Amino acid sequence: MHTQTDMLLTGVGGQGVIMASDILSSAAMSAGYDVKKTDSLGMAQRGGSVTSHVRIGEKVFSPLIAPGGADFLLSYERLEAVRSAAILKRGGVAIVDCAAVPPLSVTVSGYYYPSIDEVRESLGDIARAVYMLPATEMANELGNPRVSSVLCLGFLSVFLDMAEQQWLDGIRGHLPSRLHDVNLAAFNAGVEAAREGRKEEGE
Amino acid sequence: MKQLLSGNEAIALGAYHAGVQVATAYPGTPSTEILENMARFDDVYAEWSTNEKVAMEVGLGAAIAGVRAMVSMKHVGLNVAADGFFGAANVGVRGGLVVVCADDPGMHSSQNEQDNRHYARFAKVPMLEPSDSQEAYSLMERAFNLSEEMDTPVMVRTTTRISHAKSVVEVDGERAELGPPPSFVHSPTKYVMVPTYARPRHPLAEERISRLAKVFEEFPLNEIVWGDRKLGIISAGVAYQYAREVFPRASFLKLVTTYPLPQELIRAFAAGVETLLVVEELDPFIEDIIKSMGIAVQGKAFVPITGELNTDIVRRGAVAAGLVPQASTEAATPTPSLQDLPPRPPLLCPGCPHRGVAYVLSRLKFGPKGSIPKGEGPAKTARQWHIVTSDIGCYTLMVYPPLWAIDSCVCMGASITLAHGLEKAGVAENTVSVLGDSTFIHAGIPGLINMVYNRSHSTVIILDNQTTAMTGHQGHPGTGRSAKNEEAPVVDIAEVARGVGVKDVNVIGAFNLKEIEETIRRCVDNDEPSVVIVRGPCTLHERIKGTPLRVNQELCGLGPSSASIPSAIWYRFKGWFSEQGCRACLDIGCPAITFEGGKAHIIADQCIGESCSLCVQICPREAIEKVPD
Numbered sequence: 024m025h026t027q028t029d030m031l032l033t034g035v036g037g038q039g040v041i042m043a044s045d046i047l048s049s050a051a052m053s054a055g056y057d058v059k060k061t062d063s064l065g066m067a068q069r070g071g072s073v074t075s076h077v078r079i080g081e082k083v084f085s086p087l088i089a090p091g092g093a094d095f096l097l098s099y100e101r102l103e104a105v106r107s108a109a110i111l112k113r114g115g116v117a118i119v120d121c122a123a124v125p126p127l128s129v130t131v132s133g134y135y136y137p138s139i140d141e142v143r144e145s146l147g148d149i150a151r152a153v154y155m156l157p158a159t160e161m162a163n164e165l166g167n168p169r170v171s172s173v174l175c176l177g178f179l180s181v182f183l184d185m186a187e188q189q190w191l192d193g194i195r196g197h198l199p200s201r202l203h204d205v206n207l208a209a210f211n212a213g214v215e216a217a218r219e220g221r222k223e224e225g226e
Numbered sequence: 227m228k229q230l231l232s233g234n235e236a237i238a239l240g241a242y243h244a245g246v247q248v249a250t251a252y253p254g255t256p257s258t259e260i261l262e263n264m265a266r267f268d269d270v271y272a273e274w275s276t277n278e279k280v281a282m283e284v285g286l287g288a289a290i291a292g293v294r295a296m297v298s299m300k301h302v303g304l305n306v307a308a309d310g311f312f313g314a315a316n317v318g319v320r321g322g323l324v325v326v327c328a329d330d331p332g333m334h335s336s337q338n339e340q341d342n343r344h345y346a347r348f349a350k351v352p353m354l355e356p357s358d359s360q361e362a363y364s365l366m367e368r369a370f371n372l373s374e375e376m377d378t379p380v381m382v383r384t385t386t387r388i389s390h391a392k393s394v395v396e397v398d399g400e401r402a403e404l405g406p407p408p409s410f411v412h413s414p415t416k417y418v419m420v421p422t423y424a425r426p427r428h429p430l431a432e433e434r435i436s437r438l439a440k441v442f443e444e445f446p447l448n449e450i451v452w453g454d455r456k457l458g459i460i461s462a463g464v465a466y467q468y469a470r471e472v473f474p475r476a477s478f479l480k481l482v483t484t485y486p487l488p489q490e491l492i493r494a495f496a497a498g499v500e501t502l503l504v505v506e507e508l509d510p511f512i513e514d515i516i517k518s519m520g521i522a523v524q525g526k527a528f529v530p531i532t533g534e535l536n537t538d539i540v541r542r543g544a545v546a547a548g549l550v551p552q553a554s555t556e557a558a559t560p561t562p563s564l565q566d567l568p569p570r571p572p573l574l575c576p577g578c579p580h581r582g583v584a585y586v587l588s589r590l591k592f593g594p595k596g597s598i599p600k601g602e603g604p605a606k607t608a609r610q611w612h613i614v615t616s617d618i619g620c621y622t623l624m625v626y627p628p629l630w631a632i633d634s635c636v637c638m639g640a641s642i643t644l645a646h647g648l649e650k651a652g653v654a655e656n657t658v659s660v661l662g663d664s665t666f667i668h669a670g671i672p673g674l675i676n677m678v679y680n681r682s683h684s685t686v687i688i689l690d691n692q693t694t695a696m697t698g699h700q701g702h703p704g705t706g707r708s709a710k711n712e713e714a715p716v717v718d719i720a721e722v723a724r725g726v727g728v729k730d731v732n733v734i735g736a737f738n739l740k741e742i743e744e745t746i747r748r749c750v751d752n753d754e755p756s757v758v759i760v761r762g763p764c765t766l767h768e769r770i771k772g773t774p775l776r777v778n779q780e781l782c783g784l785g786p787s788s789a790s791i792p793s794a795i796w797y798r799f800k801g802w803f804s805e806q807g808c809r810a811c812l813d814i815g816c817p818a819i820t821f822e823g824g825k826a827h828i829i830a831d832q833c834i835g836e837s838c839s840l841c842v843q844i845c846p847r848e849a850i851e852k853v854p855d
Binding site for chain 2: 035036045048049052057058059060061062063070071072083084085086087089090092102103105106108109125126127128129130131132134135136137141142144145146148149168
């Protein structure tokens with residue numbers, strides 16, 4: 024019996040949200056789950072908010088997660104995490120790359136951009152655990168800021184019932200071979216960070 | 227073999243396995259990937275047609291030759307193709323002709339959310355609607371068989387959540403053996419629709435749709451799921467998935483054949499349940515037909531007629547109808563404590579070749595006096611000197627602040643024609659229209675010819691980024707690349723403009739603000755129709771990335787506007803002024819420029835470098851510079 028798990032991935036166009044949700048969905052399918060995933064992109068390919076709904080389970084009907092229904096919120100940008108917070112189930116888990124990508128409304132129109140602590144606190148109103156992860160920084164240390172998307176998947180993988188091999192196949196299947204090594208390293212770094220983080224949270 | 231496929235991928239694979247030999251389309255979200263996937267099959271002829279009407283008629287031509295053909299488009303594309311669609315319904319086919327039409331409830335990337343199911347009824351064409359990728363794959367072969375057996379085009383209607391959602395598909399087919407070689411069978415009574423031959427076709431169409439209704443009574447993909455007989459739900463498409471989740475115990479009739487409806491099946495289902503509810507997105511299409519059958523049914527009283535549905539909306543409707551109990555407060559949607567978040571609308575990319583024109587139009591549009599309604603333009607300014615009518619493409623994003631550069635966006639081609647109409651009505655302002663290269667070829671050319679013929683004074687700006695950018699960089703006749711990414715003849719837009727009689731045709735670069743402004747000013751001032759082709763490649767498409775520029779923090783600061791402030795005041799509020807900074811570079815709305823502590827900063831990994839340099843041109847302090855190697 025595969026437990027129903029709903030995950031929302033979000034971020035800014037160009038960050039690799041869709042690619043990450045494709046990897047996640049493939050891994051889940053090879054683990055024997057029924058899978059539905061759907062993306063909401065704004066009109067522009069870059070710079071707008073992007074969300075991707077991934078639902079896995081024995082049998083999935085709606086491709087969209089209902090508000091208050093997501094078990095996991097995985098955000099590649101902290102403002103977008105708050106924007107999508109209402110999708111999170113009470114007692115769900117939020118995993119957020121601390122990275123800041125302030126929109127033009129902040130730089131030009133003077134909107135306030137929330138701090139890491141404010142985001143943590145705000146998500147904490149709903150989630151049982153909020154992991155604010157310096158994923159982009161960690162990815163930079165691995166030599167490529169863009170691998171933060173796979174690094175965060177590694178973090179998420181610790182919470183899910185899928186074998187490592189299924190994840191690795193998913194990564195290999197969706198990325199060109201020259202990027203395999205650095206992404207596998209990023210995935211492992213994410214796994215490590217999650218094990219550390221869960222210990223601290225006492226989960 | 228199990229595959230995770232989007233609805234569009236599943237449709238393409240299903241069509242391929244059904245033996246499609248000709249596939250045509252014009253790109254349009256959410257339908258674009260259908261043709262992109264068809265183009266990957268070596269043994270399928272696939273083309274980006276100049277517009278949906280052309281695509282429809284090319285598909286019909288192929289079907290008349292006896293091969294299987296598929297035409298795909300977004301919902302508003304069928305408006306453009308409607309003439310050909312009705313024509314195809316009239317003359318019928320030989321090889322199967324399937325018209326895939328992808329609606330966009332919720333307008334994720336569209337200007338309206340029309341419900342194209344009405345087109346099936348309007349044109350008397352059978353319609354099938356998949357509710358997931360598996361069904362999308364499985365129904366394609368049936369759609370082609372039906373088309374050939376019934377001598378009619380078949381419409382397959384999807385929505386964004388079907389076309390773009392991925393789900394697991396058991397791929398059990400392979401490429402069908404192809405039919406006899408293409409040929410033309412002369413039959414003027416079938417193909418030459420002069421009134422004498424057309425009149426007998428109408429009763430044939432009526433008789434065909436009655437026969438189809440009978441065939442659909444036994445259509446294997448329609449499905450009854452018996453549950454609790456108290457509540458019976460009739461649904462189709464993605465709405466069925468939402469309803470299944472909201473009413474886990476109810477009885478269901480899932481319809482794949484949504485026109486004509488299988489009325490006996492519906493009657494039998496309705497007779498088996500106490501309360502009947504239709505859950506459908508957008509219009510009460512199924513509901514109205516069932517009501518006209520004299521069956522008591524509810525639908526739009528509880529399920530909204532506007533916007534995209536989801537389980538939450540369907541559930542709230544069901545609660546209002548008393549069909550499911552009110553959810554407890556515990557389960558109510560949680561709200562985060564942070565509110566009034568900064569919006570992040572889609573933007574022109576850093577290095578976008580449309581930005582220079584947008585900036586110049588914005589400057590030319592707004593004069594120094596008067597006032598405009600709040601939220602309709604930049605706060606500091608006012609009177610409009612020009613009206614800028616836009617078309618549909620990335621450049622429509624010029625409407626957002628800080629650019630506020632355009633005044634209309636209605637449908638494909640309506641940039642040039644609206645400008646002409648405004649001018650002929652006698653507005654005081656000058657009129658300027660903007661449209662893209664692909665859009666110009668799609669629907670702009672007749673409007674331009676009309677301008678020449680009817681002595682317009684207006685200016686047409688064609689933003690030529692050498693691709694169909696908004697839908698994901700497809701080729702078009704101006705690009706020299708075919709749908710299969712092979713070399714193709716290039717239609718020269720400037721030559722087209724000259725050829726239809728425009729004398730003042732200018733071709734300029736996209737990143738020289740002075741040249742753009744001078745050219746537009748001169749064209750607007752002259753008394754004849756003029757065309758300005760602004761050429762610059764789509765940075766995203768060409769993956770242009772040079773050494774990023776940077777802001778010299780010592781030079782960046784209070785701009786020349788200090789000259790207009792009395793010095794006593796300036797000194798008194800020096801601190802405040804320096805906090806405000808100059809901000810001139812923010813007026814181009816480049817996502818690579820941020821502003822903090824009274825100074826501008828450039829985000830290195832977003833800036834494309836010297837090939838753009840618009841910010842360098844507008845910085846009054848010459849503070850933006852190249853990073854020395």
